Amino acid sequence: MARPTDPAARAPKAAAAAPHGVAFILKKSLISALVALVLFSLMIGVRTEAGPEGQLIYWTRFGDLAALVAAVFFGSIMVELLRQWIGPSKSISLVPESAKGAVDTLGRFFAPALLVFALLVPVIFYDQRYILDLGILVLTYIMLGWGLNIVVGLAGLLDLGYVAFYAVGAYSYALLATTFGLSFWACLPLAGILAAFWGVLLGFPVLRLRGDYLAIVTLAFGEIIRLILLNWQHVTGGPNGITGIPRPSFFGIPLTNTDDGLAALLGIEFSTTHRVVFLFYLILALALLTNWVTIRLRRLPIGRAWEALREDEVACRSLGINTTTTKLTAFATGAMFGGFAGAFFATRQGFISPESFTFHESALVLAIVVLGGMGSQLGVALAALTMIGGFELFRGLEQFRMLVFGSAMVLLMIWRPRGLIGHRAPSVFLEKPTQISSSMVKEGHG
Numbered sequence: 475m476a477r478p479t480d481p482a483a484r485a486p487k488a489a490a491a492a493p494h495g496v497a498f499i500l501k502k503s504l505i506s507a508l509v510a511l512v513l514f515s516l517m518i519g520v521r522t523e524a525g526p527e528g529q530l531i532y533w534t535r536f537g538d539l540a541a542l543v544a545a546v547f548f549g550s551i552m553v554e555l556l557r558q559w560i561g562p563s564k565s566i567s568l569v570p571e572s573a574k575g576a577v578d579t580l581g582r583f584f585a586p587a588l589l590v591f592a593l594l595v596p597v598i599f600y601d602q603r604y605i606l607d608l609g610i611l612v613l614t615y616i617m618l619g620w621g622l623n624i625v626v627g628l629a630g631l632l633d634l635g636y637v638a639f640y641a642v643g644a645y646s647y648a649l650l651a652t653t654f655g656l657s658f659w660a661c662l663p664l665a666g667i668l669a670a671f672w673g674v675l676l677g678f679p680v681l682r683l684r685g686d687y688l689a690i691v692t693l694a695f696g697e698i699i700r701l702i703l704l705n706w707q708h709v710t711g712g713p714n715g716i717t718g719i720p721r722p723s724f725f726g727i728p729l730t731n732t733d734d735g736l737a738a739l740l741g742i743e744f745s746t747t748h749r750v751v752f753l754f755y756l757i758l759a760l761a762l763l764t765n766w767v768t769i770r771l772r773r774l775p776i777g778r779a780w781e782a783l784r785e786d787e788v789a790c791r792s793l794g795i796n797t798t799t800t801k802l803t804a805f806a807t808g809a810m811f812g813g814f815a816g817a818f819f820a821t822r823q824g825f826i827s828p829e830s831f832t833f834h835e836s837a838l839v840l841a842i843v844v845l846g847g848m849g850s851q852l853g854v855a856l857a858a859l860t861m862i863g864g865f866e867l868f869r870g871l872e873q874f875r876m877l878v879f880g881s882a883m884v885l886l887m888i889w890r891p892r893g894l895i896g897h898r899a900p901s902v903f904l905e906k907p908t909q910i911s912s913s914m915v916k917e918g919h920g
Contacts, residue, residue: 503550510546514539585852592758596751606750610757610822612862614815617761619842619854620768621811626840627848628772629804630784632689634836635676635696639669639809641703641831643816648716648826649709658722662817669813670806672699677805681798684787696836703828715827722821724752753822760818764811765851771807780804781849845886847893856894 519539522532592613599605618640625633643665650661680691703710710716723729727736729749737744771777779800782790791797820826838861846857864882886894 499551499554502554503547506550507543507547511539511543514542518542588852588855589762596754600747600751603747603750606747606754608863608866610750610754612859613754613757613761614819615839615842615862616855616858617757617764617815618812618839619846619858620761620764620851621808621815622839623808623843623849623851623854624768624771624780624811625804625808626843627850627854628768628777628784629780629801631680631801631804632685633692633805633808634689634833634840635692635694635699636808636812636839637831637833637836638676638696638699639673639812640816640819640835641699641828642669642672642809643813644820644826644831645703645710645716645816646813647817648719648820651720651821652716652718657726658720658817658821659725662814665817666810666813669816670810673805673807673809674802676809677802681801693833693836696833700828700831703831711827713827713829715825715829716820717825719820719824719826721749721824722753722756753818757818757822760814764814767807767811768851776800776803784849841883845883845893847895850893850895853893853895860894 519536520532520534522530525531592609595609596606599609618636621639622633622636625631625636646665646668647658647661650656650664651658656664676692676695680688683691704713706712707714721729724736727739728734729736729752731744732738735744737748772781779790779795780803782793782795783797783800783804787797790800819830823830842857842861843854845861846855847853
């Protein structure tokens with residue numbers, strides 16, 4: 475006989491399952507607003523600058539601070555109400571179940587369409603120099619992101635000093651080109667080799683480190699390289715940098731307004747846009763080379779060793795994988811592509827200095843890799859396009875653009891913690907289960 479349910483026994487469960495009341499929501503929102511007040515009081519509430527005579531002058535912006543705190547307060551209320559409305563058992567799906575097949579089909583054509591658009595950018599925006607320069611900048615960071623993706627996304631080694639290899643490649647090309655008169659095409663592989671050599675030098679001291687300790691050592695390595703460039707003045711020029719870096723040529727044909735220039739040989743009118751278009755296609759070719767090599771390496775034993783090291787280093791050792799070689803190859807390969815990007819940066823700018831290779835660059839490239847999805851090539855490209863291009867869209871907001879940008883990154887990591895396109899699946903796996911011969915197992919079937 476079924477025992478009747480006791481209403482008094484069900485009351486605690488019902489109270490526990492009930493959504494939080496108004497008092498809880500207000501308390502949580504007030505705490506969030508108080509934290510925002512403490513964090514932004516000196517960042518936004520008080521503005522300081524150095525006066526004309528060196529004294530410190532300041533002025534207050536309490537109105538902007540109050541508006542920001544109020545936005546945090548009411549935003550916390552809305553977030554908590556939305557969380558209660560959704561409920562703990564419901565999951566948010568941006569794509570309906572009926573449309574997932576069509577979305578997957580479109581996803582296969584998205585990467586080729588993005589490549590075709592990149593190839594047509596100089597044709598479509600030939601007369602818009604700003605768009606071409608922005609495209610070159612985006613492709614440079616895409617290449618840097620794909621290079622760091624080998625170290626962070628595939629091998630799982632947190633590297634905060636990737637800008638050091640970027641600087642080694644730039645200064646290698648600048649010194650070789652200005653001192654020995656070598657061309658860009660001769661210096662490009664040398665810059666990659668020298669950057670890979672420094673990657674191996676970084677790899678040896680951190681063989682037994684992982685996690686936070688590895689991040690600290692790589693951060694220190696990046697700062698050491700920057701300080702060397704800053705203080706070794708008779709070689710690197712110190713804070714003055716290196717000027718007069720040669721521009722690249724079209725396989726020996728200069729892109730200048732001379733009789734032996736490319737425009738004169740082709741019989742067309744000379745334009746300064748020709749060099750910009752050539753630089754665009756050059757960095758596009760270097761980025762595609764980085765992508766192709768990375769994809770090929772992922773399917774080789776070394777690529778599978780990187781993925782095994784990322785998942786579990788102890789299990790990787792127990793399987794007989796040489797973790798020393800695995801780590802060194804990851805650092806060297808990622809550093810080589812960083813050196814290529816640095817050489818391109820030097821030839822494009824014509825001037826380099828230590829100010830171009832600060833920790834901010836390492837943090838930006840790492841943010842591109844993490845937000846795009848560690849291990850995902852397409853995700854890194856989309857993240858670089860969003861972060862670099864989106865940063866330009868908010869340039870009109872002046873000092874507030876970093877606040878908007880940081881808020882967008884926080885929201886993205888809340889809703890997509892694995893990045894835009896998270897990818898941790900192994901590169902090689904069995905698509906169909908295999909059956910073992912009866913002679914191989916005792917039961918006769920496997």
